[in-house]
Amino acid sequence: MPTPNPAALEFLLSRRSRPAKTLIGPVPTRDALGPLLEAAARTPDHGKLEPWRFIVLEKPALTRLSILVADMAAGRDLDDDQRQKAINQYANADLAVAVISSPKDSPKVPHIEQVYSAGAACLALLNASLAAGWGANWLSGWASHDPVFRKRGLDLADHEVIAGFIHIGTEKTAPPERPRPDLDAITTWVTE
Known part of the structure; x- marks a missing residue:
């Protein structure tokens, strides 16, 4: 029989991302962030390739990125709300971790599995942050998909992309619960 971990299961059944716009300081120190990154690095990783890496963005770096996004937004067909x-x-962020998908050449592990692993690292970091008592949210946005932003903002290699930004901070207001998927509508049982 398996050995249950009811506290972990209860956490997963009740976890709720916190909107990034509601996160304030204080944010985790480097020492507090270390175990969260360690938990994220324990994500499933077929072939032990570590096809992801982390870039910790503190306030000055986030301010620099906001200026870059403002400059880039000027040349895009965005309304004022989208731009802002x-x-x-x-x-408005004090701390975010960019999870970078950085696939490795491998004859055994397909590229897509490595991309999935980077996504799993995002979720692991998000959940570790929430489990540690922080507010956290996983964001992307149009800039994260733009090659100019990736190069100028984060100096990523040509083969690297941003899997997500995990914003971490202190929750100033608890979000309301939101509707969850209807499991019967999204689950198929195959018995033969």
Whole structure:
């Protein structure tokens, strides 16, 4: 028989991301962030390739990225709300971790599995942050998919992409619960 971990299961059944715009300081120190990154690095990783890496963005770096996004937004077909939302994602943040998908050449592990592993690292970091008592949210946005932003903002290699930004801070207001998927509508049982 398996050995249950009811506290872990209860956490997973009740976990709730915190909207990034509601996160304030204080944020985790480097010492407090270390175990969260360690938990994220324990994500499933077929072939032990470590096809991801972390870039910890503190306030000055996030301010720099907000200026870059503002400059880039000027040349895009965005309404004022879309432009401001993209800028605020960085300008109003005190700490975010960019999880970088950095696939490795491998004859055994397909590229897509490595990308999935980077996504799993995002979720692991998000859940570790929430389990440690922080508010956290996983964001992307149009800038994260832009090659100019990736290069100028984070100096990523050509083969690297941003799997997500995990914003971490102190929760100033608890979010309301939101509707969850209807399991019967999304689950198929195959018995033969």
